[in-house]
Amino acid sequence: MATMLQGLQFYPGKSIVHRLDPRVKLFLSSALLITTLLYLEVTITTLIIAIEAILAIISRTMKRWIKTVYGAAPLVIAVFAMNYLVRSFSYGEFFSPTGLYESFAAAYRLIALLASFSIFFLTTTPEELGMTLTKFKIPYMYTFAFVSAIRFTPVLAEELQTIMDAQRSRGLELDKGGPLAKIRGYIPILVPLIVNVLRRSYELAEAMEVKCFGASKKRTFLKELKMSSKDFAALAMITLFLGSAIYLRFFYPLRIP
Amino acid sequence: MCGVDRRKTRDARGENKTLKLIEVKDLSFRYSGSDSYALKNVNLSISEGEFVVLAGKSGCGKTTLLRCLNGLIPHFYEGDFSGTVKIDGMETSKNPPHILAQTAGMVFQNPDNQLFALTVEADIAFPLENLGLPRDVIRERVEWALRLLNISELRDRSPFELSGGQKQKVAIASVIAMKPKILLLDEPTSSLDPLSAKNLIDSIVELNKKERLTIIISEHRLELLLPHADRLIIMDEGEIIYNGDPRKILEKDLLIYGVSMPKVSEVARYVNAVNHSIFKEIPLTVEEFVQALRRYLDDKDRGG
Numbered sequence: 001m002a003t004m005l006q007g008l009q010f011y012p013g014k015s016i017v018h019r020l021d022p023r024v025k026l027f028l029s030s031a032l033l034i035t036t037l038l039y040l041e042v043t044i045t046t047l048i049i050a051i052e053a054i055l056a057i058i059s060r061t062m063k064r065w066i067k068t069v070y071g072a073a074p075l076v077i078a079v080f081a082m083n084y085l086v087r088s089f090s091y092g093e094f095f096s097p098t099g100l101y102e103s104f105a106a107a108y109r110l111i112a113l114l115a116s117f118s119i120f121f122l123t124t125t126p127e128e129l130g131m132t133l134t135k136f137k138i139p140y141m142y143t144f145a146f147v148s149a150i151r152f153t154p155v156l157a158e159e160l161q162t163i164m165d166a167q168r169s170r171g172l173e174l175d176k177g178g179p180l181a182k183i184r185g186y187i188p189i190l191v192p193l194i195v196n197v198l199r200r201s202y203e204l205a206e207a208m209e210v211k212c213f214g215a216s217k218k219r220t221f222l223k224e225l226k227m228s229s230k231d232f233a234a235l236a237m238i239t240l241f242l243g244s245a246i247y248l249r250f251f252y253p254l255r256i257p
Numbered sequence: 258m259c260g261v262d263r264r265k266t267r268d269a270r271g272e273n274k275t276l277k278l279i280e281v282k283d284l285s286f287r288y289s290g291s292d293s294y295a296l297k298n299v300n301l302s303i304s305e306g307e308f309v310v311l312a313g314k315s316g317c318g319k320t321t322l323l324r325c326l327n328g329l330i331p332h333f334y335e336g337d338f339s340g341t342v343k344i345d346g347m348e349t350s351k352n353p354p355h356i357l358a359q360t361a362g363m364v365f366q367n368p369d370n371q372l373f374a375l376t377v378e379a380d381i382a383f384p385l386e387n388l389g390l391p392r393d394v395i396r397e398r399v400e401w402a403l404r405l406l407n408i409s410e411l412r413d414r415s416p417f418e419l420s421g422g423q424k425q426k427v428a429i430a431s432v433i434a435m436k437p438k439i440l441l442l443d444e445p446t447s448s449l450d451p452l453s454a455k456n457l458i459d460s461i462v463e464l465n466k467k468e469r470l471t472i473i474i475s476e477h478r479l480e481l482l483l484p485h486a487d488r489l490i491i492m493d494e495g496e497i498i499y500n501g502d503p504r505k506i507l508e509k510d511l512l513i514y515g516v517s518m519p520k521v522s523e524v525a526r527y528v529n530a531v532n533h534s535i536f537k538e539i540p541l542t543v544e545e546f547v548q549a550l551r552r553y554l555d556d557k558d559r560g561g
Binding site: 006025084108125127128130144147148150155164200203204205206207208209210211212213214216217218219220222223 | 259329332333337352355358359362363365367369370371372373374376378382383384386387388389390391395396399416417431435471472482494527
């Protein structure tokens, strides 16, 4: 349970990457993603991963960044295997160097893709995410749902743990039996959990009522995202990077090994 | 500019000095789906600045009464509602909860279920944002509420990092930021350890003393509250069975109503059963107990 909660936790940081406007960071991650998709070459993918690694170092999130990438390993291996099988059959020969190379490139690109967004999520607070949604003119109802989901996930995880402990102390065995018995074992845990969630949602609705939720059609916000000069500078750099990536790909194809 | 502000309603009504802040007349309520009445013919009036303690067994109607005072009943909870409740001249059944909430703020039992945002600051701003107040007003009120509850240093913390007592203080701050005249608290210390409970109650007492906020608090921990209370209301089965000076009723045994009195009061009551002349009035604190005893002994010395 602790590891599950850890994934949700945000570690506040003060690096330049943390302090960038989340919209700029979102654009940065998207630019890296698009570039990755544009090029098949392993060299370019390596370059992109290098850029991401530099960002991770600057924002001091290297350890957790590697962990996320590491966590995606099964997926990456599956992509490699699938690619390799399909290519082997279509080329009609196994162990062809091109088949191997292309499968490797596909799996490698997946790492770059995942890594680009993990930088974004590692350096952006859920609160900033909420503000970004507001800036994108998403109705507050949805932003509120998103923020509450983040707010209450750990609360529910804790509750789940309490219920599991309570049922175990009453003799419930969760780790015994076949897969079907295991699923059945979780019923005594899910039922109280759902009942508790319903009761909690009622109390939350009551508290929202006394806190005037939805009282004014035009809701105001205490904090708002504002672009500073460093945000504009970063934005210009990213645009330049993405622009040249697109230009080189379509209008001036380079010979890349 | 200020979306929904209570001042509009107040101006329209005009000030009337003879009004009590809270007036409850012949109030009865039965939750839909329930056979029995949760409140039976309750009459009550409370003036501005009073500190009222509401006590009684669980299920005696304390929570229901509090819900009636800020309009959650009849707006949020359905059922048979009869009688009138007026707060600051507004009839609760005729005004929407978000208008009433700006006069009578409510803090609930479970602190986790009343914090919505991801930082303390954002949580205090939450109701003000909902009301559509301008940003500088929100900023100013958040600062004021943080200072008032002495939690300025928690500003950027997330609710997961707070203790139960701190969470409850944040919940109070977020309600206070709406600048209500009345603060309703429904067993706010029930999930707190004794020290945090005392700490929280001290803050509530300070709000009453410094800001002249009218407080109505339902509680089981009477020994911490009664020394500050202007009035004790005891409820049983939906009815008010006592409404007045805390000391008078403490001469009786209240345990049958689910009220545990302060230990010193209990001892004094036992002593009085033997010798009626020691405690002229039931003490609520250890200091009062010692004073009364000393006075008795001095008198005895002089007399004998």
